[in-house]
Amino acid sequence: MQKADWIAVDWGTSHMRAWAMDAQDKVIAERHSDRGMGQITPDQYPGVLADLMGELLPDGPVQAIICGMAGARQGWVEAPYTAVPCNPPSAATAVQVQAGQIAAFILPGVSQASPPDVMRGEETQIAGFMAANSKFDGVICLPGTHTKWVHVSAGEIVSFQTFMSGEIFALLSGQSVLRHSVAGDGWSDEAFAEAVADAMARPGTLAAKLFSIRADGLLNGTGADVARARLSGLLIGLELAGARPYWLGQDIALVGAAPLCRLYQSALSAQGAPARIADVTEMTLAGLIAAHATLKDPQ
Template sequence: MSAGVSEVTSKLAWIAVDWGSSNLRAWAMDDQGKVLASASSQRGMLSLAPAEYEAELQQVIDDWLPSTGQIPVLICGMAGARQGWQEAAYLTTPTRLDQLSRGAVLPPVSDARLKVYLLPGLSQTSSTATHFDVMRGEETQLAGLLADAPGFSGLVCLPGTHAKWARLTDGTVTEFSTYLTGELYQLLAQQSVLKHSVGQDDLQHDACRQAFTDAVTTTYQAPEHFSQRLFGVRAQDLLDNTLPSGSARSAVLAAHLSGMTIGLELADACRDLSRGEAVTLIGNELLSARYALALHTLGIDSHRVDGDTAVLAGLTLAYQHTTL
């Protein structure tokens, strides 16, 4: 439970902020890294002009601020994008995750009580255009892995609308890739011919779970047939009398489509995975569980880390290195 306002103000050492495209989340932190209070707003980068950021931040955190002194505010995410508050230029890979604060920019603020740091994202460039990539916000979640394991090495997946896969070596991001899996699924399910066949799945139901794992396996084994098998989802709806009827039918087909899109992602992302190597998943519980099931289906172990826990740990790491 959050502390009272006066207690928050008396113990406040710094403020952590994750500012995305559609919302912001803020946490009041003490000097031991404990969360004193939290707050949020539904105004993200997509609904703000650069000149509006400070006022929006003030509205969210003003109750926590002391009357005198200066409070560091560390912000990750889209506030540091080119269209955000002020651009914090991408750091190019390879990048040590405990050095993100070195790329921070300090936007001018009118409130003398605030010292705002906008953390950078990461970029990857190559002579081959297909290897150009960027991330902004996920790098702070990756940095959160270093809280318990400063020299973390391994393959990490951050599921989402644009899923990120990053290779870490001794706390350094050496390379990463982005997959539009979530967006692809949404487009296919809502704007293609498949919208007439798919509904909302539930992997707690055996039929949906089986459809999902079967699709993961077949797509992983033969990704070159992905497009052809997409239309097969519609054809199956029209012709397969073994499927249940009504909403249960559309749920099974949705699970099948989900398994196909995630299986296509894994066919590339996991192709160089070492034998016995596990994948670390960072994100919300439901989506991470879906990816964990897909990986398990392929015989790949995984470990899950809560997304909020990771971003707070990453912001804390940046704060520690900023103040040092």
């Protein structure tokens, strides 16, 4: 089996994935694990990574470029945030840790003083997108549990804002009274579009509109497909209303899971704001490759 020339790692809270890379930055093999930050202690990181790569490790020293929660305060070792405006983090700003034969370069996250905000992991996806689109000047939206709206210009991360829409959806659909109305994975595009428009036009009525989802099911037998789409549409519509200063009149890119990105793309399109979609895994790996390139060529 071909051995890794270097290792690219995305270490999340609940999962981690690693790629064995050759000298031409091509993927030799990919490995996945459920040993995310939330499941291990700082002293376990070296062993988890070595065990995961196993026979892919070379006989001698090897470099690992790591993004995500390995650099959090509760992670392997804290990699302090880089404040905006800044270039996407590179190996030059990474914290280096030696773990046996592995020289780990843990990339920092990005912070913003006002309004206070942080990201850790998304900056590498941004770096990947910017590496593939060097002339891009606009806004990158990274939909997810904590969606980021990021203004980039002249190769720098200028400012950003985080919206907890994904986490709020998970809490409401799993722990609130709405859990009885939205169970399942059904969907209605029409209900979603109507809810987005409603939330953007009347954001102050959100709390009332949320309860009406439950009432509509009880009184009119409205199905879970419509209810689930409405809940998502209301939350994304509220987010778009709040993020309008970021996306209005801008070139927009969406980096995230394809199904969620398509929802954001649809909602933005209805506002006359077209957005392109980039694959999140491809952008993460491209960002790690870009960071590794700075080890080979610091300039």
